[in-house]
Amino acid sequence: MTIINKLSLKIAIQNRAKKDSSLNLLQWSFHIRDIGIAGMNTLHFEDPISHLKKLKIELGAHEAWFLATCNRIEYLFILDKTSKVTHPTFTNLKPKIRIQLNSIVQHLLEVGCATDSLVFGENQILGQLKRSYTSCLESKLLGPKLSKLFNLVLKESKSIRAETGLNALNTSVAGVVAKLLAQELDSMDPILLVGAGETNQLLAQAAVKRGFKNISYTTRSNLKKLDAKLIPWQSYLDADLPQFTAVSFATPSKTILLNEVQMKKMKPKFVLDLSVPQNTDPKLVKKFKCKHIDIENIQDSLSFEKDQVRVMKKSVQNKIKTARQNILNQISILDINGVIEKNILLSKMIHDTLISQGLPTAFSNLTEEQKEALSKWSKLLLNKINHIHIESLKNYALTQNRDS
Numbered sequence: 001m002t003i004i005n006k007l008s009l010k011i012a013i014q015n016r017a018k019k020d021s022s023l024n025l026l027q028w029s030f031h032i033r034d035i036g037i038a039g040m041n042t043l044h045f046e047d048p049i050s051h052l053k054k055l056k057i058e059l060g061a062h063e064a065w066f067l068a069t070c071n072r073i074e075y076l077f078i079l080d081k082t083s084k085v086t087h088p089t090f091t092n093l094k095p096k097i098r099i100q101l102n103s104i105v106q107h108l109l110e111v112g113c114a115t116d117s118l119v120f121g122e123n124q125i126l127g128q129l130k131r132s133y134t135s136c137l138e139s140k141l142l143g144p145k146l147s148k149l150f151n152l153v154l155k156e157s158k159s160i161r162a163e164t165g166l167n168a169l170n171t172s173v174a175g176v177v178a179k180l181l182a183q184e185l186d187s188m189d190p191i192l193l194v195g196a197g198e199t200n201q202l203l204a205q206a207a208v209k210r211g212f213k214n215i216s217y218t219t220r221s222n223l224k225k226l227d228a229k230l231i232p233w234q235s236y237l238d239a240d241l242p243q244f245t246a247v248s249f250a251t252p253s254k255t256i257l258l259n260e261v262q263m264k265k266m267k268p269k270f271v272l273d274l275s276v277p278q279n280t281d282p283k284l285v286k287k288f289k290c291k292h293i294d295i296e297n298i299q300d301s302l303s304f305e306k307d308q309v310r311v312m313k314k315s316v317q318n319k320i321k322t323a324r325q326n327i328l329n330q331i332s333i334l335d336i337n338g339v340i341e342k343n344i345l346l347s348k349m350i351h352d353t354l355i356s357q358g359l360p361t362a363f364s365n366l367t368e369e370q371k372e373a374l375s376k377w378s379k380l381l382l383n384k385i386n387h388i389h390i391e392s393l394k395n396y397a398l399t400q401n402r403d404s
Contacts, residue, residue, distance in 0.1 A: 023145065024081045026059075027104050028088055028095035030073040032118065032276075035093050037296045041277040042091065043073045044254070049139045051090075056141060059085050063143040065150070067132040069125065070173070070276045070295045071117050076104065078145060105153070105327050109320045112157025113166065118298060119176050120309055121166045121316075124198070126157055152330055156323035164315045174199055176298060177248065177272055178206035184270065185212075185245055192244040192266065193217040194236070194258075195251035196224035199274050203248060204228055216244070219251075239265045246270040249279035256281050263288050274298075344386055351382050 032040050045051040048066055052075075056064040060080040067074040075095075079085065086097060098104050112129055114122040133150045136142045142150070161167045181191070191212060193200040196219035204226045207215055215228040218236040235241065239261040247268045249257060257279040258271070273280040273294040285292040355375050363371060 023101070024079040024083060025099055025101060025104055026075075026077045026079055026086065027098040027107070028073075028075040029098070029107065030093060030095045031116065032071050032296055033116075034096070037276065037278060037294060039093050040070075040073070042093070044068060044277055049135065049141070052136070052141055053139070055090075058089075059083060063146045064141045065132065065136045065146055066141075067111075067129060069128050070274065071122075071125075072111070074111065076146065078143070101331070102324070102328065105149070105324050106320065108149075108153045109157060109160070109323055109327075112153055113160050113316050113320060115313065115316055115320070118295065119173055120313065121161075123161075123167065123172050124202070126154070126161065129157070130154055149327070149331070152327045156327060160316060160319040160323060164312060164319055166312065166316065172202055172206070173274060173295070173298065174202035175206050177203055177274070177293075178210050178212075180293070180298075181207065181212070181246055181270070182210040187211040188214050189245035190214045190216065190243065192231070192241075192247045192268075193226065193228065194247060194249045194279070195219055195275075196221065196226050197250055197252070199250035200248060201226060203250070203274075236262070241265045243267050246272065248272040248274060250274040251279055253277075253279055255279075258284065260284060260287075263290075344390075347382060347386060348379075351379060 030039070030043060035043075048068060052064050052066045055061070055075070056077070059077055060083050061077040062080065063078040065074075065076040073095075075088075086099075088095065098107060110116055112126055114120065114125045117125060129150075133142070133147075133154065137147060185191075187210075189212070191207060191214065193204060193215065194217070196217055200217065201224075204215055204217070208227075215226075216231050217226045217228045218231040218233055220233045231241070239259075241262065242265075244266045245268060247258075247266060247270070249272065251257065253275070254277050258281070263284065267288075268290055270291050270293070271280055271285045273292070276295060278294060280292070280294075282292050282294070355378065363374065366374065
C-alpha cells in the first residue's frame with residue numbers, strides 16, 4: 001500500500017522557496033526616521049480600510065494588511081504571481097520594500113517588539129499590531145495565509161516581550177513624557193491634555209504615578225473621559241482657559257488645534273504634540289519661547305538608561321532570531337500540508353478499495369459483523385500508521401528547514 005513517503009516530502013521542502021516566490025509577497029514600510037513627521041502627515045487617510053481595499057483591487061492582491069501608528073505606516077500584500085508592482089503610486093515618498101518571507105517575518109517581529117520605534121520597546125505597538133490585524137480580518141482583507149502569519153508573529157512577539165522583561169520597562173510614549181515632565185515641573189504645576197484617546201489616557205495615569213495632582217483635559221468626544229478635571233471643548237476653542245504649565249496634544253485631528261489666542265491665555269512652558277498628523281505649529285510655539293516636543297524628537301528629550309537598553313536590545317534581537325526561525329518552520333509545515341493531505345486521502349482510497357474488493361473473496365467465511373469489525377480495525381491501524389508518518393515527516397521538515 002502506498003503511504004506518505006519521505007521522497008514526496010523532500011520534493012515539497014526543496015520547492016518551498018519557489019512556493020514563497022509564488023506567493024509574491026510585497027511589503028512597504030514607511031518610518032518617521034526616514035520620511036519625517038511631514039511625510040507621515042501625508043500618509044494618514046480618512047478611511048484606512050477603504051484606502052486598503054482600493055489598493056487591493058489596484059494591485060490585484062489576494063490578501064492585504066495595513067498598520068498606521070505615530071512611528072510608522074506598514075503595508076503587506078499577497079499579489080497575483082503575474083503582478084510586477086513594487087512601488088506605491090499614491091505617494092512620491094519611497095518606502096523600504098521587502099519581498100522575501102524571511103525578511104518580512106524579521107521586520108514584523110521587530111515591529112512587535114518595537115526595536116526600531118522612536119522609544120525602544122514601546123509597549124503600545126503590540127496592541128496596535130493586534131488591532132490592525134483584527135480590523136483587516138473583519139474587513140475580509142486577510143485570508144488564511146496572512147492570518148496564520150500574523151497569529152504566529154503576535155504569539156512570538158508577546159513571548160519575547162515577556163521573556164526579556166520588555167513588558168516591565170516603562171517604554172510607552174506616555175511614560176517617557178511623564179518622566180520628562182517630572183524632571184522639569186513641580187507636582188502642582190497645571191497640565192492640560194487635549195484629547196482623551198489612548199495616548200493621553202496613558203499619560204494621565206503615568207503623570208498621576210509621578211505625583212502630579214493638577215491635571216485637566218478637554219475633548220470633542222463625549223464618549224471618552226479621563227480621571228481628571230474636564231474643560232468643555234467649546235471653552236477650549238473660545239480660549240476661555242486658565243494658565244497651564246504644560247499642554248499635551250494627542251488627537252487624530254488633521255487640523256491645527258492651537259492658536260495664538262489660546263497660547264496667550266494658557267502661557268505654557270511646554271507644548272507636547274504626540275499627534276500624527278501634528279496638532280500644533282512649531283513656529284507658533286517657538287514665537288512664545290516655549291519648549292516644543294513632538295513625536296519626532298521625543299527620545300532626544302530624555303536621558304535613557306543606555307546600559308540597560310543596550311543589554312535589553314541584544315537579548316531581544318537574539319530572541320527575534322529564534323522566533324523568526326520558529327515561524328519559518330511552522331510555515332514550512334503548512335507548505336507540506338497539501339502533500340500530506342493528498343497522500344492520506346490516497347491511503348484511505350486504497351484501503352476502502354481493498355476492503356470492498358478483498359473482503360468478499362479473501363474472507364468469504366466471515367460473517368457480516370466480523371467483516372465490519374475487520375474493516376474498522378484495519379482503518380484504525382491505517383490511521384495510526386499515518387499519524388506516525390505525519391509526526392515523523394513534520395520533524396523531518398523542521399530539520400530540513402533548519403539545515404537550509
